[in-house]
Amino acid sequence: MTFAAGLACEGLKPVVAIYSTFLQRAYDQLIHDVAIQNLPMVFALDRAGIVGADGATHMGAFDIAFVRCIPNMSLLAPADENECRQALTAAYEQNHPVAVRYPRGTGAGVAVGTDLQAMPWGKGEVRRQSGAQAGARIAVLAFGTLLYQAQKAAESFDGTVANMRFIKPLDTALLLELARTHDAIVTVEEGCVMGGAGSAVAEALAQAGVQVPLQILGLSDQFIEHGDPAKLLALQGLDAIGIERQVRERFGNLLASASVGTAAKVKALRG
Numbered sequence: 001m002t003f004a005a006g007l008a009c010e011g012l013k014p015v016v017a018i019y020s021t022f023l024q025r026a027y028d029q030l031i032h033d034v035a036i037q038n039l040p041m042v043f044a045l046d047r048a049g050i051v052g053a054d055g056a057t058h059m060g061a062f063d064i065a066f067v068r069c070i071p072n073m074s075l076l077a078p079a080d081e082n083e084c085r086q087a088l089t090a091a092y093e094q095n096h097p098v099a100v101r102y103p104r105g106t107g108a109g110v111a112v113g114t115d116l117q118a119m120p121w122g123k124g125e126v127r128r129q130s131g132a133q134a135g136a137r138i139a140v141l142a143f144g145t146l147l148y149q150a151q152k153a154a155e156s157f158d159g160t161v162a163n164m165r166f167i168k169p170l171d172t173a174l175l176l177e178l179a180r181t182h183d184a185i186v187t188v189e190e191g192c193v194m195g196g197a198g199s200a201v202a203e204a205l206a207q208a209g210v211q212v213p214l215q216i217l218g219l220s221d222q223f224i225e226h227g228d229p230a231k232l233l234a235l236q237g238l239d240a241i242g243i244e245r246q247v248r249e250r251f252g253n254l255l256a257s258a259s260v261g262t263a264a265k266v267k268a269l270r271g
Contacts, residue, residue, distance in 0.1 A: 003027035007041035013092065016259070017044040020060030020101065023067075031070055038072045041098075044092045047189030048077075048101035050219075050233055055226035060101070061219050064143075065195030067099050068168045074098040075167040077189070077197070081107040081235050083165065090118035101144065103190065105229060108148050124171040128154055128161035130182075135230035136254040138247065141175070143167055143189040143197040149233075150188045150264055152240035155245060159186075163196040168196045172204050179205060184213040184251050188243060190233075193218040211234065215250045217243060 004014040012044065019102075023030065023045060034041055037059045042084040063145050074094065078087040084102050091098035123134065128151055130137045142150040147163050154161045162178060164171060179185060187198035194214040198216030219236055233239050 001026040004041060005029070005033040005037070005039055008034075008041050009037070011225060013040050013042070015042040015044060015088075015092070017046065017103055019058065019062040020045045020048045021058050023063060023099075027066065030067075035070045035072045038096050040095045042088065043097065043099035044088065045099050045101040047102065047104040049103045050224065050229050051104045052229040052232065053226050054104075055088075056223040059224050061085075061192045061224065063099070063101055064167055064189065064191040065199075068197075068200060069195070072096050074169060076100045076101060076165060077167055078119075078165060079108070079142070079147040079163050080110040082110045082112045082171075083206050085112055086119040087165070089116045090121055093118055094121075103145055108145065119165060122166050122169045122171055124162050124164040124166060124174045126160060126174075127151060127163045128149055128159070130158050130160040132158055136184070136251070136257065137174060137182040138184045138186060138251060138255075139178040140186045140188060140243075140247075141178070141197075141201060142189075143187065146188045146190050146238060146243075149238065149240045150243055153243035153247065156244050164197070167200060170200050170204055172208070175201060175204055179210050179212045180194055182212070184215070186215045186217060186243075186247055186250075190238065191218055191220045192221070194221065213251070213254075214226055215247065217246055 004016050007014045051058050071254040085101045089099050099269040140150045140154050140159050140161045141164050143164050151161050187201050191195040193216050196218050
């Protein structure tokens with residue numbers, strides 16, 4: 001970390017490829033040697049989130065919380081292979097320290113472009129739009145690769161799904177628009193809940209004076225042991241089934257009232 005900071009001081013732009021958990025071990029250097037000087041560096045954070053067989057010592061659960069609180073730092077969470085390429089390109093174009101987090105293993109199977117097209121800085125996107133014209137509407141804000149699990153879950157309750165992509169800077173314009181047009185917001189991330197992306201959303205809503213029901217889904221407050229990544233995600237309630245279940249447990253009454261209202265409207269139209 002310090003060697004790379006020295007390179008940046010001399011006009012180069014180093015890319016530090018490092019495990020999420022190993023970045024924890026260089027946290028002092030990250031703050032004092034990089035962020036305070038606002039050096040133009042890229043951090044490629046491998047093994048962010050659940051890592052499976054490497055166990056609790058390599059579980060990348062905390063990088064969102066400990067990176068986003070550092071001034072001058074930005075943090076991106078691409079959803080798939082192609083977005084990872086775009087995110088790294090966008091990070092490299094910046095003139096300050098930027099971290100891009102991505103998980104161990106395979107991606108969603110999205111084709112990777114051959115160009116170096118950067119994603120729009122600080123902008124998320126809506127991947128699925130709720131078709132509800134009246135009644136309850138829930139917006140799911142996905143940070144990172146859990147986007148695809150969130151999309152599957154949202155199909156069951158006709159939720160809107162946003163691919164947020166940026167944890168810092170957070171796309172507050174998109175967030176506030178979704179808060180204005182929806183009855184509840186759910187955030188999904190493969191990182192610790194406390195201090196994570198969902199916390200960033202809660203802070204932004206509070207700062208804007210917006211009150212909307214908010215559910216934050218992520219890794220629970222425990223050290224996660226080794227195991228099959230898919231099974232570990234399911235145990236954390238972060239697969240499609242688990243996300244749907246938790247949303248229905250929290251907003252079941254809201255969804256039920258919307259269904260009743262829709263049914264009544266259809267009956268009236270048919271009558």
